[in-house]
Amino acid sequence: MQPAQSSLPKQLQKKMSKQLKYAWMIGLGLFSFLLLLPSFVSLDGEAGNDWAIFFGRFHIVVLHLPIGWLMIIPFIEFIARQCALPELKKAIRFILFFASFSAILAVIIGLTLASSDGYSGDIVTTHMWLGITTAIFTILACLFNESFHVLAKNLFQKAYFISLFTALLAVTWGGHLGGSLVQGEGYLTEKLPADLKVTLGLEEAPELLSYDTPIYQGFIEPMLAAQCMSCHNSGKVKGQFKLDTLEDLFKGGKSKKAGIVAGDLKASEVFHRVTLPRNNDKAMPPEGRTPLTEEQTALMRWWIEAGAPTTTSINQLEPDSLPPEVIAALDNKINESAERLYPTKVFTSIEPTLLKQYIQQLQTEFGIDIVPVSQDPKDGLQITAFNFHTSMDENAWQALSPLAEFISYADFGGMTINQQSWQQIAKLPQLRSLLLDNANLESTDLAPLNQLKKLQVLNLFNTGINDKNSPDLAKIISLKKLYVGQTEITLDGLQIIQSSLKQAKIYHSLVEQAVLNLPEIKTKEAPEKKSEYAE
Structure with missing residues (x-):
């Protein structure tokens, strides 16, 4: 829509054109001022006087004014066009004037804050220039909009929309960097789930810490x-x-x-x-x-x-x-x-009635007893196999697999443990306590246990392990308690384990602390069943 400029008296048209000329002169002066302003301040990280800091901290208040004014203009433009309300567009001329004034003020106060409150760095510099860019293109949008109303040329209207869009883009990007300066980088994405951050490339996949990590x-x-x-x-x-x-x-x-x-x-x-x-x-x-x-x-x-x-x-x-x-x-x-x-899974994710029925079925068919470790669901399930003195067969392990991710305590003491058993035990990701005391180890390959990232208690009392097993035991970095009394492990094997698992207490009935000269190793007989591991 063309403004009705031709219907105005020639004298008024001449006066408006003269005012527009002065407006552009003032605008060019403001452009020069804004572009030269950074040369008068130093973003070297040095703190200034308290009055400058006090004045500069009002930047957080003033900067919301140009943001608000600029954001409302597209809505007014849309409503004016859709509802055929040309008179509404007159308000845009006043809004652009206030937006320009507040943008200039925000730049001045922002530079005062940055130069006096010890700010420096790439983000600060980029934020500064985006603020200046916002101010300049807001002024241009104001001048082009005014030129369109006075001279009635569509070229000015196009230039107005381009300037407005550029100002909105700059203020959005600058606002994001400003938030990073105040709240820290990554503030907006801080509470995103860790897996989603990794998927989006916002964060590297976390590494498992151990005593071997620098x-x-x-x-x-x-x-x-x-x-x-x-x-x-x-x-x-x-x-x-x-x-x-x-x-x-x-x-x-x-x-x-x-x-x-x-x-x-x-x-x-x-x-x-x-x-x-x-x-x-x-x-x-x-x-x-x-x-x-x-x-x-x-x-x-x-x-x-x-x-x-x-x-x-x-x-x-x-x-x-x-x-x-x-x-x-x-x-x-x-x-x-x-x-x-390896986030903890809770067994209550299974429907309680079905869980009870399934546990009863396991007990009846395979002699496997499963009960909650405690009243706290997060403690998971406890499995015992008192009725087994041979190894659990493939059918028993397969029947147990639906509950594998909820088992946190397993007592296989006295059982026969073959290679298949080791592989199946390694598939219990939430396992924290594993009791194998007095077990008949047909296979002494303990390497699969390295997959148990949460294993804290391991009882191998009176089993057939020896010094060849020490390197594998030393790799279970999560261990807090290790019972190896009445085994063939010697002082050399214990040294290998202790040198890697400094955080673990090693219990061995034949070794005294003074002999090994390692304060973490305690002299203790095999613990009684259950009470030692109810943790």
Whole structure:
């Protein structure tokens, strides 16, 4: 629709054209001002005076004004066209003016905040230029829209729509980066299920942690990434300190104090900041963000005091260098990684009545007893085979397979265990306790047990295992308790197991702690049935 410009008196047309000329002159002046504005500020991460910071923090309030004005214009355009309400489009001229003014104001206040509150980095710079782009194209949309109404040329209307679309695109992208600066990168996708993140390429597939994982890579770096990386990365560098590389971490920031000094807690500025009282202005992470837990703090303290190793694994350290609280923290991290990769299934996902009937059928036909481990469904099912003294045949294992993913406790003590039995036991992914005491091992190939990522208790008391089995036992990294009394395993075999499973207690009735000189190995006879494993 062409504006009725020709019906206006010539004197008024001349006056409007003159006003439009002045508007374009002012617009060009504003373009120059906005483009030159970054040269007057420095995004070097240095903090400015408090008044500048106070003024700059109003950016979070002002920036919503141009966003709101720009977002409402397409709706007004649509309604005006669909409902034949040309008078409604007059409101757009005023909205564009307010959007232009507020966009310029948001840029000025935003630059004040970035230059005075210690911001720097690629994300900050990109966010700044997107803000400037939004302001410039909002002004252009305003000028082209005004030119269309005065000169009645469709070329200006097309230029108006292109400018408006560009401004909307820039403000959307800039808003996303602004959210990343405030909330941290990945804020929008933070709560997506882990599997979906991996599928979408937003996150790499998690690795199973163990005592062979490098300490920094597996236990320290993820903690720093979760708690500190959102403010200290190449995209957003607060206080000239970033954590993109180990060199950056050890170097520190604008305080000129080293971030980490191996073996020296007091000289390590990172540890000093994360252990300050929460009401201290220098405490990190800043107020409003989740601080490190006591467990995380203990882990960082130990890591620094141990010399801040970067490529060394736990198993490469001396056994007595691990305090109990650190072992507990490491075990929790290892268990968490296992839980992410192998989530716990609960047996109540089977309809209770059908479950009861099926359990009764297994007991009647095969002599397999299955009961809940406890009143908590998450503890899963317990299987015992007291009526079996030979190996379970193929039919019995096949009948048991529908419940395999819910079994967390298995007692096959006294049974005959052949190669097929080992393969079937390895198909119980939620198994946490496995009792094989006094079992007749027709096959001593324990390698399949390495597939049990949640196995914590293993009883091989009075079985035919020997030192040849030690390497396979040493690979079951989740073990907390291992009973190998009255077996043919010697001190050499125990050394192999203990060197890998520092977190496990090894029970052997013939070995004394002083002989082996390993504090984790305890002298203890075989435990009584059931009570020792009800955990």
